[in-house]
Amino acid sequence: MTVSRRVVLQTIGVGCVASACGGAGDGPPEGIATMCGADLCISIGENLELADVGGALLFVTKGHKVYVVRTTTGFSSVSAICTHAGCVIEWNGTTRFECPCHGSQFASDGIVMRGPAGRALRVYTNTLVGDTLTITLA
Numbered sequence: 001m002t003v004s005r006r007v008v009l010q011t012i013g014v015g016c017v018a019s020a021c022g023g024a025g026d027g028p029p030e031g032i033a034t035m036c037g038a039d040l041c042i043s044i045g046e047n048l049e050l051a052d053v054g055g056a057l058l059f060v061t062k063g064h065k066v067y068v069v070r071t072t073t074g075f076s077s078v079s080a081i082c083t084h085a086g087c088v089i090e091w092n093g094t095t096r097f098e099c100p101c102h103g104s105q106f107a108s109d110g111i112v113m114r115g116p117a118g119r120a121l122r123v124y125t126n127t128l129v130g131d132t133l134t135i136t137l138a
């Protein structure tokens with residue numbers, strides 16, 4: 001991403017932070033998206049990690065951290081915030097989210113697979129039209 005594009009994305013409240021873009025830095029790889037009204041709009045063509053089953057990216061907006069995972073049936077979009085104590089979860093690359101803080105595990109649809117977390121991740125509604133995946137944030 002060029003600096004000017006990064007600045008534009010940060011100005012509108014969506015984007016990746018410095019070296020975290022594309023997985024080059026610490027933490028989960030972040031995708032590129034834009035706000036479309038109150039929703040988050042993601043171009044699959046600009047986020048090719050989501051083109052293949054098992055691919056996942058983190059999208060950070062003001063007030064939301066949303067993980068999007070490509071599944072065999074479409075896309076799953078869940079909060080990246082662990083329900084145990086608020087750490088940011090990480091996708092294991094194939095089947096589940098893992099929390100680096102205390103070891104909770106969640107399925108791609110947010111269901112708890114292993115505690116200590118006792119509640120599922122928040123699920124965001126998503127809709128794919130053409131190349132654009134829209135995540136309803138409200």
Ligand code: FES
Nearest residue numbers: 082084085099102
């Ligand atoms: S914050 Fe995730 S398991 Fe504790």
